Amino acid sequence: MEDLDLGAAVWPPAPIRTERLVLRGSREGDRAAFVDLFSSPEVHAYLGGARPREEVERELPGAPEDRPGTFVAELDGAMVGLVLLRRASGDRRPAAAGALDLGYLFLPRAWGSGYAAEACTAALAWLAGVLPGEPVVLATQSANIASMRLAARLGFTEVERYRAWGAEQWLGIRPPTPGT
Numbered sequence: 001m002e003d004l005d006l007g008a009a010v011w012p013p014a015p016i017r018t019e020r021l022v023l024r025g026s027r028e029g030d031r032a033a034f035v036d037l038f039s040s041p042e043v044h045a046y047l048g049g050a051r052p053r054e055e056v057e058r059e060l061p062g063a064p065e066d067r068p069g070t071f072v073a074e075l076d077g078a079m080v081g082l083v084l085l086r087r088a089s090g091d092r093r094p095a096a097a098g099a100l101d102l103g104y105l106f107l108p109r110a111w112g113s114g115y116a117a118e119a120c121t122a123a124l125a126w127l128a129g130v131l132p133g134e135p136v137v138l139a140t141q142s143a144n145i146a147s148m149r150l151a152a153r154l155g156f157t158e159v160e161r162y163r164a165w166g167a168e169q170w171l172g173i174r175p176p177t178p179g180t
Helices: 028-038 053-059 115-129 145-153
Strands: 020-022 071-077 078-087 099-106 136-141 157-164 168-174
Touching: 020 115, 028 053, 028 078, 071 115, 071 145, 078 115, 115 145, 115 168, 136 145
Parallel strands: 099 136
Antiparallel strands: 020 071, 071 078, 078 099, 136 168, 157 168
């Protein structure tokens, strides 16, 4: 995945406020939540498995990198997840090559409350204002029923299925939306 080229847009943008969340760039105080997120077996059950906590602790800098397209989802002042927008390389998914790719990771304590849908909707609305007319793709393991439901709720429709990481993956596309 490549960083998101925002052209003249500034990163990070002003915090994006939703009904319950704030989407913002990362900060030094987010490190513990990043470690929890990247080392969680539950979070990575459909992503090829979690990395060992000690490895994440060792490799993650004191202040997590604030990369264009990476939104921290904050609830009541604490990080609960990430929404990621990147350019897809297409090495595993040729149909996605060059498209904007939406990804998300949320801590298990934030599951089942609609936070991922709320955060992804806000990030996609921001994207439509910054890069209007861009289609967006989303990939998930087809066995991940919650992610499949979220993809449909966000307006993604199936483009292809493929095998990666020992399981069937689903690739969907969301047609371009006009900027706001």
